[in-house]
Amino acid sequence: MKSYRLQLMVCAGTGCVSNHSFEIKDALEKEIAKHKLQTEAEVVTTGCNGFCGAGPLVVVQPDGIFYQMLKVSDIPLLVEEHLLKGRPVKKLMYVPPKEEAPIPKMSNIPFFSDQTLVALRNRGMIDPENINDYIARGGYKALAKVLMSMTPDEVLQEIKKSGLRGRGGGGFPTGIKWETCKRIQSDTKYVICNADEGDPGAFMDRSIIEGDPHSVIEGMMIGAYAIQNICEGYIYVRMEYPLAIKRFNIAIEQAKEYGLLGEKIFDTDFNFDIKVRRGAGAFVCGESTALMTSIEGNPGEPRAKYIHTVEKGLWDKPTCLNNVETWTNVPPIILKGAEWFSSIGTGDVTHDAWGGSKGTKVFSLAGKVNNTGLVEVPMGITLRDIIFNIGGGIRDGKKFKAVQTGGPSGGFIPENLINLPVDYEELTKVGSMMGSGGMVVMDEDNCMVDMAKYFLKFTQEESCGKCIPCREGTKRMLDILENITSGKGKEEDLNLLEELSNVIVESSLCALGGSAPNPVLTTLKYFREEYEAHVKDKKCPARVCKQLLTYTIDEKQCVEVGHGCGVCKKNCPDNAIIGEIKKAHHIDQNKCGKCGVCYDVCRFNAIRVE
Amino acid sequence: MSAEILTKAKEIAKRWKNKPENIIEMMHDVQNEFNYLPKEILETLSKETTVPIARIYNIATFYNAFSLKPKGKHKICVCMGTPCHALGAPKVVSALERELKIKCGETTEDMQFSLDISGCVGTCGLAPVVIIGDELYGPVGIQGVPKLVNKYKNK
Numbered sequence: 001m002k003s004y005r006l007q008l009m010v011c012a013g014t015g016c017v018s019n020h021s022f023e024i025k026d027a028l029e030k031e032i033a034k035h036k037l038q039t040e041a042e043v044v045t046t047g048c049n050g051f052c053g054a055g056p057l058v059v060v061q062p063d064g065i066f067y068q069m070l071k072v073s074d075i076p077l078l079v080e081e082h083l084l085k086g087r088p089v090k091k092l093m094y095v096p097p098k099e100e101a102p103i104p105k106m107s108n109i110p111f112f113s114d115q116t117l118v119a120l121r122n123r124g125m126i127d128p129e130n131i132n133d134y135i136a137r138g139g140y141k142a143l144a145k146v147l148m149s150m151t152p153d154e155v156l157q158e159i160k161k162s163g164l165r166g167r168g169g170g171g172f173p174t175g176i177k178w179e180t181c182k183r184i185q186s187d188t189k190y191v192i193c194n195a196d197e198g199d200p201g202a203f204m205d206r207s208i209i210e211g212d213p214h215s216v217i218e219g220m221m222i223g224a225y226a227i228q229n230i231c232e233g234y235i236y237v238r239m240e241y242p243l244a245i246k247r248f249n250i251a252i253e254q255a256k257e258y259g260l261l262g263e264k265i266f267d268t269d270f271n272f273d274i275k276v277r278r279g280a281g282a283f284v285c286g287e288s289t290a291l292m293t294s295i296e297g298n299p300g301e302p303r304a305k306y307i308h309t310v311e312k313g314l315w316d317k318p319t320c321l322n323n324v325e326t327w328t329n330v331p332p333i334i335l336k337g338a339e340w341f342s343s344i345g346t347g348d349v350t351h352d353a354w355g356g357s358k359g360t361k362v363f364s365l366a367g368k369v370n371n372t373g374l375v376e377v378p379m380g381i382t383l384r385d386i387i388f389n390i391g392g393g394i395r396d397g398k399k400f401k402a403v404q405t406g407g408p409s410g411g412f413i414p415e416n417l418i419n420l421p422v423d424y425e426e427l428t429k430v431g432s433m434m435g436s437g438g439m440v441v442m443d444e445d446n447c448m449v450d451m452a453k454y455f456l457k458f459t460q461e462e463s464c465g466k467c468i469p470c471r472e473g474t475k476r477m478l479d480i481l482e483n484i485t486s487g488k489g490k491e492e493d494l495n496l497l498e499e500l501s502n503v504i505v506e507s508s509l510c511a512l513g514g515s516a517p518n519p520v521l522t523t524l525k526y527f528r529e530e531y532e533a534h535v536k537d538k539k540c541p542a543r544v545c546k547q548l549l550t551y552t553i554d555e556k557q558c559v560e561v562g563h564g565c566g567v568c569k570k571n572c573p574d575n576a577i578i579g580e581i582k583k584a585h586h587i588d589q590n591k592c593g594k595c596g597v598c599y600d601v602c603r604f605n606a607i608r609v610e
Numbered sequence: 611m612s613a614e615i616l617t618k619a620k621e622i623a624k625r626w627k628n629k630p631e632n633i634i635e636m637m638h639d640v641q642n643e644f645n646y647l648p649k650e651i652l653e654t655l656s657k658e659t660t661v662p663i664a665r666i667y668n669i670a671t672f673y674n675a676f677s678l679k680p681k682g683k684h685k686i687c688v689c690m691g692t693p694c695h696a697l698g699a700p701k702v703v704s705a706l707e708r709e710l711k712i713k714c715g716e717t718t719e720d721m722q723f724s725l726d727i728s729g730c731v732g733t734c735g736l737a738p739v740v741i742i743g744d745e746l747y748g749p750v751g752i753q754g755v756p757k758l759v760n761k762y763k764n765k
Contacts (some may be wrong), residue, residue: 015733019744052735094634203732239638239675242744278638281674281729297631297661299672366693366734373735404692440692440734454695464672489728571753573708595704597752 004042004085009059011123011214013048014243016055020072021045024056027072031079034481041083047211047247049124050374051111054094057123059106066106067092089398096368097392098488111371114390116344118360119167119204119328120376122212126246131254134214134364142331143218146225152332155226156182159330161338163349163358167320168194168286168323169435171362171424173353176469179322181310182227189230190314191223192321195237195244198467199407200458202438204362205324207374209237210245212328213251215319217261217274219327221336224272227320232590233272234314238279248276258292279282283408283462287510288313290464301466302510320450325435327386345379346423357423357434367404367440368395377422384418387441398443402526406435408455408462409515412448413521440597447544448527449534453481454521459512470513473504477520489535498524503604546594553577555584571601618643619651623658630661634669637676645685646677656759674729682717682724684708684762686742691730693737697749702728704739709759722763 010025024195028043054068058078065088067078074092081087093102102571103109105157117123126133132304136139146155159507181189187555193216195210197205208433209216216235224230236417237245252274255261263271277295285300292314294300313319335343342349347356357379363386366372370392377386383403387393394400402412411432413420442451460474477500483489508514524531533539534597558564559582569577569585574593579585599607620687622639626632635665640651647681649668656663679728681703689705703714703725710723717724733739742762 014731014746015735018733018748019738052733055735181739197732198729200690200695200730201734202730203734206732238729240729278635280634280638280669280676282672283729295631297633297669298665299668364732364734366737369698372693372737401714405694438692440696442696446696451692451696454692458690573705596701597705600698600701 002042005040005238006042007061008041008043009046009061010056011044011047011049011059011124012045012128013052013055013207014241015048015052016057017243019056021056023072024058024070024075027151028079029057029124030185031075032083034151035079035084037079037083044127045129045480046126047122047205048374050120050207050373051371053370053372060088063331063481064106065104066094066109068094074407089253091348102389111373111375111390114378116360116378117376118332118341118344119208119325119362120211120374121332122215123207123374124211126211126212128211131214131251131258134212136333137332139214140218144266145334146222147268147270152182152226152228156224156335158338159226159333160264160353161350162295162333162341163338163345163353164324164333165353165357165424166343166490167325167329167361167436169409169433171357171434173296173349174322175328177310177322177355178223178227178320180308181318184318185229185313186318187229188317189227190317190319191220191230191233191326192295192314192319193220193235193290194288194321194323195235195241195438196279196286196291197238197241197324198286198462199365199409199438201364201404202407202436203441204374204437205362206241206244207364208215208246208324208328209561210239210360212245213244215256215328215331216248216324217251217255219271219330220274221261221265222330223320223322223327225270230272233274233335233407234295235274235276236279236285236295237276239281240286245276245278252276272345283458283463284464284510284512287512290510291321292319299464301464302512327438329359342569346421347425357425361422361434361437362437363437365391365439365441368398368443368446369393379423380421382419382421383413386422386439387418390583391441394443395440399444401444401446402442402448404432404442404451404517404519405438406433406442407438408459409433409511410435410438411518412442412451412526415524430516431518431525433518444541445542445544447485447540447542448523448530449481449485449540450542450544452520452523453478453485456481456516459516463512463516467509467513468506469504469507470509470516473500474513474516475506476500477517478506481520483532483533485539485540486547487534491532491535493535494524494528494531494554544594549594550598550610551592551594551598552610553584553586554606554608557588557604557606559584562602563604565604567601567603568598568607571597573597615648615650616654618660619654628658630659633659633661633666633671637666637669641676646679665763675678675741680717680721682721682760684723684742684765686725686740686759687728688714688722688742689729689731689733689737689739690727691732691734691737691739693734694730694739698752701736701752702740702750702755705755706740706759709755722757
């Protein structure tokens with residue numbers, strides 16, 4: 001293998017690719033050739049680096065110099081200064097919010113330095129489309145270890161001891177799931193990787209697959225070996241992730257070529273094969289029984305789980321389903337040992353598998369936070385650490401209002417609980433849940449009633465319609481919320497919402513319905529005054545709910561500061577703004593469609609919203 | 611139905627070994643190929659796989675990925691993930707509706723554009739996100755909408 005003085009790791013996650021990182025790569029290669037540095041510097045495309053808000057990214061190894069928000073026109077300077085003259089380019093480096101000095105090294109940037117990488121161990125370090133890169137970083141070593149030197153029972157015990165729990169949201173102890181599946185007598189069993197990451201605002205699984213697909217495959221193989229009698233594995237990926245599907249298929253082909261998938265793996269009696277199935281845009285298919293029904297070629301409707309899927313799952317055979325992140329955690333546990341894994345996190349799992357949250361959790365940090373992207377942190381870290389240290393605080397100096405965890409099944413956590421440690425039990429206690437790891441930060445400009453309505457609309461649309469509480473109940477709740485946000489709400493609506501929520505939670509068939517009211521319940525609990533303002537005063541304090549707003553122009557500001565620029569008039573879709581250039585403008589309330597365009601386009605802060 | 615389309619349908623069925631359990635995968639391929647699910651093809655798939663046509667329509671209407679109506683040449687999708695919503699995706703949808711003069715879910719008369727909303731595409735760092743064909747754009751502000759649409763006009 002050839003070695004290079006410098007390696008330029010270009011991020012090729014979906015975020016950076018859509019910001020044209022491949023053009024950056026081409027430009028780098030061109031400039032390197034121009035300066036005849038091909039033998040010294042290599043350009044590598046890696047999976048998602050995590051810091052999606054700062055893309056396109058390039059990290060120059062071995063020093064780990066971090067360049068962000070690159071443009072093709074920056075490349076000649078970068079190559080000449082850094083690669084040729086050895087002078088890293090300061091103006092292309094990351095500068096923390098409210099500071100002036102750039103931070104050259106990736107490892108010193110708070111977004112990266114406060115993270116603990118287990119599931120994302122290879123991020124930004126390997127080319128996901130090249131199996132050799134994965135192997136060079138210790139890939140498939142854990143598989144070799146279990147096949148050569150461990151019995152299936154030993155593998156199972158190791159996973160049980162580690163305290164690993166399901167990362168898809170439920171938090172079911174992985175070892176117990178495997179053990180139950182193993183215990184059922186059957187010649188044919190299946191393992192499934194659930195990559196139907198449907199929670200809006202969550203992209204952990206996408207990044208893991210795009211950046212390190214082999215780690216998922218290796219985890220599944222170790223699971224299959226431990227459970228035994230597994231004939232096949234399935235990976236169910238949602239079709240919204242085309243790049244993830246492509247990389248999985250490439251990874252499977254390469255693994256087959258190397259004899260790592262197929263028959264007589266490592267010359268043992270262990271055989272294993274994996275198929276990729278595409279989801280078809282149904283959120284409910286993230287639910288295990290619905291997912292299996294979908295793989296069988298049916299509409300993805302869930303079933304009641306009197307009999308668990310570990311007994312009767314795919315084609316009525318015992319099936320062990322785990323989430324992408326759970327499978328990825330398996331190889332490092334085998335290599336480094338259960339003690340190492342359980343030394344990270346909270347609680348004690350030696351006697352009770354539910355006694356703590358061990359290891360790390362990947363969160364996708366998004367919304368009104370400065371550093372959006374993917375973060376992996378040890379369990380037990382506080383929300384404050386994630387949002388304010390790693391996330392760099394709230395954008396534009398606004399005030400933090402709430403953080404939403406767990407997607408449509410989770411809830412909103414208010415500012416006074418910001419010191420809450422992140423683990424399965426703590427988040428459930430406050431009415432939210434770990435979920436798959438979406439973490440969306442809200443600031444003072446977000447209306448909590450509107451956000452609750454957003455989630456309910458989502459679950460209502462995604463409800464498969466099989467059971468009445470979910471189908472009808474969420475519809476009625478949505479009606480009430482529509483009324484509240486359009487000024488037609490009544491005071492008794494708030495109690496009715498709670499009552500309906502409790503019925504839906506109690507009586508729905510699957511977890512989609514069972515957790516659908518959580519966003520409403522938590523906002524009612526922590527932000528009741530916002531609901532009351534909508535209902536009693538017919539006002540939206542965050543100025544989001546359109547029908548409760550009136551837009552006006554501060555004429556003084558318009559003339560004196562903006563000189564009657566007329567941008568609002570030009571952009572108003574309803575032709576509701578009257579005025580001439582250099583003179584004060586005003587809004588004809590009869591014509592105003594309350595779209596908010598004028599507010600967004602005015603650069604002089606002259607639009608008032610009440 | 612033209613012989614060509616029939617051959618295509620049979621080819622897609624064969625790609626998935628004519629197995630009934632692979633019907634969703636076949637429908638994905640049809641959707642990608644034709645931008646919607648033509649009736650004749652679904653009937654052919656039903657014959658080739660023994661999956662009843664009623665079941666195929668059940669699947670086609672259950673999953674958001676499938677459309678029974680032809681879609682525009684350029685499919686515009688606005689991501690409706692939480693961060694996109696919080697950062698103004700509904701305003702972007704309104705702006706696109708005004709620009710294209712259609713409602714969300716519709717296709718323009720000249721079959722150039724269709725406008726839909728999509729579940730979270732997982733590029734939350736770029737919110738609000740708009741996807742046109744295979745290209746992903748973000749963050750998209752309402753002022754950038756006319757320029758974005760123009761890029762695809764007559765293309």
